[in-house]
Amino acid sequence: MNHTPNAVQALIAAFVFVAILFAVSQKPHRTASVEPPLEAPVPLQEWTTADAGALVLGAIPSPGPNQKRKCDPDRAEQEINGGCWVKTETPPPCPRGKQWEHDGRCWLPVAEAKPVPTSGGGSAPGVADP
Helix, strand or coil, X not given: CCCCHHHHHHHHHXXXXXXXXXXXXXXXXXXXXXXXXXXXXXXXXXXXXXXCCEEEEXXXXXXXXCECCCCCHHHCEEEECCEXXXXXXXXXXXXXXXXXXXXXXXXXXXXXXXXXXXXXXXCCCCCCCC
């Protein structure tokens, strides 16, 4: 069998091409990794930014939309992070989503007072007009 150098080179090039094509088309073999189960998800409202932007679980968040911002010290309200808070007697860990930890104590946010109607524009809900 007489082969010319160009035919041999073409045969080798075709073999290399097929070998590369086969290697590229194969999916890499992955071994199954065993990871520990995740803890229950934490509600987003419990994650806040504090301490240079780091995420801290349960830290005092920025004031919410209905949270009082002008605190009354006579009512034991204290301004923390722009909102009013009242210290509780509950030691940490604080109840999730209800109280937040600050300075080793649990704190409750103070809600803004709802405005009291001053005009006779109708009765309060659930009260019949005379």
